[in-house]
Amino acid sequence: MFEVLFKAINEKVTLTQEEEELCKAFFIPKKLRKKQYLLQQDDVCKYTAFVEKGAMRAYTTDDKGSEHIVQFALEGWWISDIYSFLTGEPSIYNIEALEDVELLLLTRPKDEEMLQKVPKMERYFRILSQKSLVAMQRRLIGSLSQSAEEKYTRLVTTYPDIIQRVPQHMIASYLGITPETLSRIRKQMSTRK
């Protein structure tokens, strides 16, 4: 149940056996079936979720009704709307299960309590957010400077597992291009080499 979580955490900080046990108490295990939602637009994000198994996505819908995927999360990743989670403001995101998933949830009070009792977790989350920030910066620069094909190629090489498990039109939405364009690009790439 907690294997993936502590494996992930211990890559960044080293928890003692006691600390691990302490932490466990704060998480709420939760299963979702494919297509179920952890969070819907305009609700407050009550949980930060760690994905033990399965795949999820976070996306917004803009005024014209088109979806934009902010993040995918496979096993070993965290997903939530931190802004809404921390401020209590309604969220602009939807978080949906793309497969049957097993999650470990933290509520706001549990999160705070855990940071109090296990200060190493403060460090863990600092490192984690800095890492996400770096990745997000890269993605932004990519979206400003790269062609649709370059963006796709980079995604394929950095996260091949996502390509395998997620429908193509969602990949397109993540990259900020239309499904049609992605389809044409893939065709080109395949006939070319």
Add this chain to the structure above:
Amino acid sequence: MFEVLFKAINEKVTLTQEEEELCKAFFIPKKLRKKQYLLQQDDVCKYTAFVEKGAMRAYTTDDKGSEHIVQFALEGWWISDIYSFLTGEPSIYNIEALEDVELLLLTRPKDEEMLQKVPKMERYFRILSQKSLVAMQRRLIGSLSQSAEEKYTRLVTTYPDIIQRVPQHMIASYLGITPETLSRIRKQMSTRK
């Protein structure tokens, strides 16, 4: 010298007088003249900088030679290439003073030492990176879903001070559009209302 810094920190965590004094010792004050660089592409980012006074920018140059601005930093902001700073890998960014600036620098060892001695700073940086992450997500979604005009309008309303102090072609670069397009957009907007 440290007014802006501690004002910024105390908005997120509360430091005692002793803690403030402790912290001070870790920072290296540094002045740069307009157009001087704190970091150049391919060098390792040795410092994380807090801007006490002035304005800076971080940018990359892509294969085709065009510049993409990742971040501006006015007084009260932090700037660095965290990735290079934390890993010791060469940086892909340039960090340049846009005006004469007064900085407070942290080296890697000083940073670690400070986190050890003043654990509240761990919390401060965690909160700070989460906030930056949220802002970065917003900017990404904007860049995927908004028209050039919408992006510009949003920048004007969220950071009016940046617009005042930074040349227009850099604003364009930050938004991921050409200077010509920005010029035309501004003209349109002004004649329209």
Add this chain to the structure above:
DNA sequence: AAGTGCTCTTGATATAGATCAACAGTATTT
């Protein structure tokens, strides 16, 4: 086994924004 959704593909056409080029003000430097 037929029906109803998804998911992806392909074609025709439209468009926002890029690129290239020239020029005019303003600052900075010498």
Add this chain to the structure above:
DNA sequence: AAATACTGTTGATCTATATCAAGAGCACTT
């Protein structure tokens, strides 16, 4: 005070990608 470098504007043309529309292949459901 002249020279040189920035910065922003405007026009003409080009291009990557979007949009609209139709159809084909699967895969669940009943």
